[in-house]
Amino acid sequence: MANYQAGKDLKRPLQRLLQVLNLERKEIGAIYFYAILAGLLQLAVPLGVQAIINFVLAGRISTSIIVLIILVVISVFFTGLLQVNQMKIIEKIQQRIFTRYSFEFAWRIPRLDLKKIDQYYLPEFVNRFFDTVNLEKSLSRLLLDIPAALIQVLFGLILLSLYANVFIIFSLLVILILFVIIRVTYARGLSTSLDESEYKYEVAGWLEEIARVLKSFQFSRGSSLPMDKTDALVTKYLHARTSHFRILLMQYWTLIGFKILVTAGMLIVGAVLLVGNEINVGQFAAAEIVILLVLASVEKLIRSLDKIYDILTSVEKLGKVIDKPLESEGTLRPDSSANGLSVTVNDLHFSYNDQTSILQQLSFNVKQGEKICIKGGDGSGKSTLLKLLTGAYADFGGSILINDIPIGNYNPALLRAETGILFHQQDIFQGTLYENISLGDTSVTTSQITTLATQLGVSDFISSLKNGFDTQIDAAGKRLSSAVIRKVLLLRALVSHPKLLLLEEPWFGFDADCREKVQQYLLQKIPGTTVIVISNDDVYARRCNRVLYMQDGRIVKEEQPTVNR
Ligand SMILES: Nc1ncnc2c1ncn2[C@@H]1O[C@H](COP(=O)(O)OP(=O)(O)OP(=O)(O)O)[C@@H](O)[C@H]1O
Numbered sequence: 001m002a003n004y005q006a007g008k009d010l011k012r013p014l015q016r017l018l019q020v021l022n023l024e025r026k027e028i029g030a031i032y033f034y035a036i037l038a039g040l041l042q043l044a045v046p047l048g049v050q051a052i053i054n055f056v057l058a059g060r061i062s063t064s065i066i067v068l069i070i071l072v073v074i075s076v077f078f079t080g081l082l083q084v085n086q087m088k089i090i091e092k093i094q095q096r097i098f099t100r101y102s103f104e105f106a107w108r109i110p111r112l113d114l115k116k117i118d119q120y121y122l123p124e125f126v127n128r129f130f131d132t133v134n135l136e137k138s139l140s141r142l143l144l145d146i147p148a149a150l151i152q153v154l155f156g157l158i159l160l161s162l163y164a165n166v167f168i169i170f171s172l173l174v175i176l177i178l179f180v181i182i183r184v185t186y187a188r189g190l191s192t193s194l195d196e197s198e199y200k201y202e203v204a205g206w207l208e209e210i211a212r213v214l215k216s217f218q219f220s221r222g223s224s225l226p227m228d229k230t231d232a233l234v235t236k237y238l239h240a241r242t243s244h245f246r247i248l249l250m251q252y253w254t255l256i257g258f259k260i261l262v263t264a265g266m267l268i269v270g271a272v273l274l275v276g277n278e279i280n281v282g283q284f285a286a287a288e289i290v291i292l293l294v295l296a297s298v299e300k301l302i303r304s305l306d307k308i309y310d311i312l313t314s315v316e317k318l319g320k321v322i323d324k325p326l327e328s329e330g331t332l333r334p335d336s337s338a339n340g341l342s343v344t345v346n347d348l349h350f351s352y353n354d355q356t357s358i359l360q361q362l363s364f365n366v367k368q369g370e371k372i373c374i375k376g377g378d379g380s381g382k383s384t385l386l387k388l389l390t391g392a393y394a395d396f397g398g399s400i401l402i403n404d405i406p407i408g409n410y411n412p413a414l415l416r417a418e419t420g421i422l423f424h425q426q427d428i429f430q431g432t433l434y435e436n437i438s439l440g441d442t443s444v445t446t447s448q449i450t451t452l453a454t455q456l457g458v459s460d461f462i463s464s465l466k467n468g469f470d471t472q473i474d475a476a477g478k479r480l481s482s483a484v485i486r487k488v489l490l491l492r493a494l495v496s497h498p499k500l501l502l503l504e505e506p507w508f509g510f511d512a513d514c515r516e517k518v519q520q521y522l523l524q525k526i527p528g529t530t531v532i533v534i535s536n537d538d539v540y541a542r543r544c545n546r547v548l549y550m551q552d553g554r555i556v557k558e559e560q561p562t563v564n565r
Contacts, residue, residue: 010190013312016319020135024096027089032147038082039151042293043159044075050286057281083144090143094136101132104322111326111412114392118352124205128317131197135314138307145304149297156294163287164273170266174298181254181302185247192244193309197317199237206233248306255302259295266291328394330409334402334418334499339528340368341402341418341500343389349397350388350553358384359553362398366546371523372532373541376550382534383423385550386502389532390421402500420493420501424508428477428488433462434469437491444495452495455525457517458487458510483509490518501531519543 021028048068055065105126117125157174160167210217210226217223266288274284334341348362359381366372376382388396391407400407402415428436438444446469453459461484465471477485490506501522507515519540522531533540541547542561549557 010187012319013190013194013316016315017312020097020139020315023100024093027093028143030089031086031143032151034082034086035147035151038079038086038148039155041075041079041082042152043155043290044072046159046286046289046293048072048075049289050282053282053285054280083148086144090140093143094140097136097139098132101129101318105129108322108324108326113325113327113394114387115352115395116325121205124201124208125321127201127204127208128321131314131317134310135318138310138314141307142304142311145300145307149300149304152297153294153301156290156297159290160287160294163279163283164269166269166273167287170262170269174262174294177258178298178301181251181258182305185251185305189244189247189251189305189309190312192240192247193313194316196237196240196244197313199233199240201317203230203233203237206230244309251302251305255299259299262291262295327391327412328408330411332405332410333414334410336418338368338403339499340370340530342366342368342404343500343530343532344401344404345389345398346401347398348385348388348400350384350393352384357553359388359396362553362555364548364555364558366530366532368530369528370530370546371544372530373544373547374532374534374550375536375541375547380550381553382550383504384553386423386504386532386534389500389502390419391415417496418499420496420498420503422489422493422503422506424504426489428473428480428485430475431473432469433465433471433473433488436473436488437469437495439492441496449491449495453487453491455517455521456487456490456494457514458490461487486510494521497526497529499529501529501533503531504534505537506533507537 048071051068052065055068109122109126112122153174157167157170160170206229217226270279270284270287270291273279274281279287343366345365346363348359349357350359351357362385374382374385387393388400389407391410391412394408402410407415434446434449437449449469450459450462453462462468473480473488477488480488486506486509493501493503493506503522506522507518510518522533523543533544535541544561547559547561548555549559
């Protein structure tokens with residue numbers, strides 16, 4: 001479990017926040033400009049009151065008072081108008097934050113370096129996106145309250161200092177106390193806020209996990225595990241939250257003490273100055289109003305600390321996803337003139353976690369248009385090898401060449417556009433059947449898909465769907481049979497006629513007729529395409545150009561069956 005006590009961890013959220021604010025610097029500048037104007041206008045109230053009192057005391061009740069009252073009221077109106085303008089800017093900033101993070105996530109997730117994110121369950125990890133909403137809300141409070149409060153404190157203190165020198169000491173005291181409160185509580189407040197958020201995501205992640213494996217728990221007849229684990233996680237969350245709340249309480253108590261001290265101090269000072277005739281009654285009343293304004297602003301600043309913790313926590317959580325490294329990208333495009341792509345693997349080594357070696361000393365060569373079958377027992381490394389051929393993992397030893405060029409030199413998007421990939425772990429997503437097959441490639445037509453589906457013997461399921469290609473498929477294909485899901489995945493892999501096919505038992509779960517058609521398609525209908533299939537199906541293996549046998553991450557045997565397709 002993360003513990004954010006370390007100093008360097010606490011600096012990072014601040015840097016992230018500054019980056020976010022930097023993107024909005026123009027708007028924030030405008031907010032401060034409005035806040036300064038509003039701050040000045042707000043001083044019109046105490047100054048107006050002072051003037052009115054002086055007029056009254058001098059027995060000069062005249063039209064000047066009416067003019068003054070009108071001026072004060074107008075200033076209140078303009079202050080409101082400025083605040084509305086601030087709100088408009090903040091709304092724009094909020095919309096931009098949501099949009100920016102949405103696109104940032106959507107752009108980054110498909111490009112993540114698979115090896116670096118191997119230990120995360122991504123759907124849970126992406127929950128951190130919800131922190132955009134926290135960020136928006138807290139930032140708006142912060143941008144509205146903090147500039148207004150800071151400017152009010154500043155102008156208020158300047159005005160007070162003009163009344164009497166003793167108020168200068170008061171001003172410095174206010175600034176010092178504010179600084180001390182923030183300095184003393186910041187680190188602890190932020191670290192407890194980060195801990196609280198971490199446990200919140202753990203609880204959410206666990207609830208999602210219960211929902212994901214709903215059937216397992218439902219069929220286990222009264223397993224107490226969902227409740228027990230929830231209890232443990234919620235307890236941790238509550239502890240973290242209580243620690244954070246303690247910091248907030250401490251800040252509020254300090255504030256209350258501070259307010260009592262200042263109120264008493266100022267009344268006494270004001271009264272002494274009044275009695276000593278150093279200020280008049282009007283000035284005394286105005287000074288007290290300013291003091292109240294300053295106190296209200298100081299209170300706002302202290303209360304905003306909570307929001308600052310929320311913001312810093314949000315940017316840190318969002319940053320956790322955004323920081324994840326992306327795949328390294330080359331620039332080359334695979335040769336589009338050739339029908340198939342050749343694959344050369346030399347002395348390939350690979351491990352997922354730098355401890356256990358999964359693939360070792362692998363060397364083989366696949367010519368353009370060759371049909372290869374990879375056989376081997378459970379855990380022998382077949383899928384890992386295929387994943388490496390897709391370019392999904394970059395840090396391997398040895399070399400992988402596609403058309404005699406190192407795989408890392410290709411642009412992954414362009415390479416994968418020429419590669420048809422089908423793994424057992426792939427999934428279908430919420431969208432139409434057409435979207436699930438074409439993956440957004442609009443050059444893929446429905447008649448192309450239908451022709452291919454007929455060739456593969458899998459067209460029945462398309463015609464059985466009431467809305468055909470427009471049928472909405474649920475997330476993870478919830479209401480579809482596993483065979484239909486695999487048919488969709490197979491069509492997706494083959495429909496753009498890629499030059500290299502990397503397939504994990506593509507007929508898995510199909511009936512004998514379909515299986516035969518798929519095998520015939522791969523072996524006979526696309527002669528130029530290079531096809532590498534993981535399968536322990538002997539019938540298929542015998543019909544391939546070559547069979548590679550894997551064991552413990554090595555190729556232990558290579559066979560060239562007598563071709564009988
Ligand atoms: N993401 C991963 N992180 C760590 N180890 C992994 C990961 N994926 C696979 N392995 C390990 O790598 C080894 C090879 O797995 P791989 O899936 O490549 O074998 P396989 O021959 O395809 O097996 P199967 O036919 O059972 O899928 C196994 O020991 C497996 O536990």
